[in-house]
Amino acid sequence: xxxxxxxxxxxxxxxDGITFVGAAxxxxxxxxxxxxxxxxxxxxxxxxxxxxxxxxxxxxxxGMRAANGHIFVAENGAGRVSELTLDGDHAxxxxxxxxxxxxxxVSPVGGVLWVGEAKLNYAFDPxxxxxxxxxxxxxxxxxxx
Numbered sequence: 854x855x856x857x858x859x860x861x862x863x864x865x866x867x868x869d870g871i872t873f874v875g876a877a878x879x880x881x882x883x884x885x886x887x888x889x890x891x892x893x894x895x896x897x898x899x900x901x902x903x904x905x906x907x908x909x910x911x912x913x914x915x916g917m918r919a920a921n922g923h924i925f926v927a928e929n930g931a932g933r934v935s936e937l938t939l940d941g942d943h944a945x946x947x948x949x950x951x952x953x954x955x956x957x958x959v960s961p962v963g964g965v966l967w968v969g970e971a972k973l974n975y976a977f978d979p980x981x982x983x984x985x986x987x988x989x990x991x992x993x994x995x996x997x998x
Contacts, residue, residue, distance in 0.1 A: 860891065860899035870917030872924060874939060879905070879924060881914035888914065888924070890942060906943045911935065916969070920961035921998060925949075927956035927968060934959060934968050936997055950994055954986075966994040 867884030878891040880902075888907065892900030913930025924937040924944070933951040937944040949966075958969035972986040 860902070862902050864889065864902050864904070869915050870926065872917050872919045874919045874922060874924060879917070879919075881911070881917050881926060883913050883915055883929070886911045886914060886930075888926075888937065888944060903942050905939075907937075908943075908945045911946065915956070916958035916960075918959050918961055920966075920996060923997070925959045925961060925966055927953075927959045929955045929957050929971070929973070932956065934966070934994065949997070953992070961996050964996050966996045968992045968994060 865880065865882065867882040868880050869883040870881045872879055878893060880889050880891055881887070888905040889902040890905055891902055894900045911926065912928050914926045915929040916927040918925055924939065926935050926937060928935060932953045932955065934949045934953065934956060936947045936949055938947070953968060954970045954972050955974050956968050957971040957973065960967045969991045970989060972989065975981045975984060975986040
């Protein structure tokens, strides 16, 4: 069987991170900063994306994973990691930590939220291109309960 497009929507051009919270599927758009709930209808068919209302804007939401009923997202455009607490199709955004160098990955493991930096700005920013970005790091944050 061949791969098929499950959902195509102009709002999702720039989709980057995806995660499940329970049976609900969520995706982020790294370009627009939006988070979408992607309904799964009968037979596994995709419903229309639902734009989740955020308590504050996200800047470059990239890697995204869920744990303990919350969504954790690396904001590469803001150099931070945030926690999203869902209430229906609304989410309260709480910044957990700032100061990362273009974080692109988050991964909850046990009681730790691992954060990875990609430092992609060294590839895209003409002022930084060709410079040594230094070592790439993964950071451990205590996973909020």
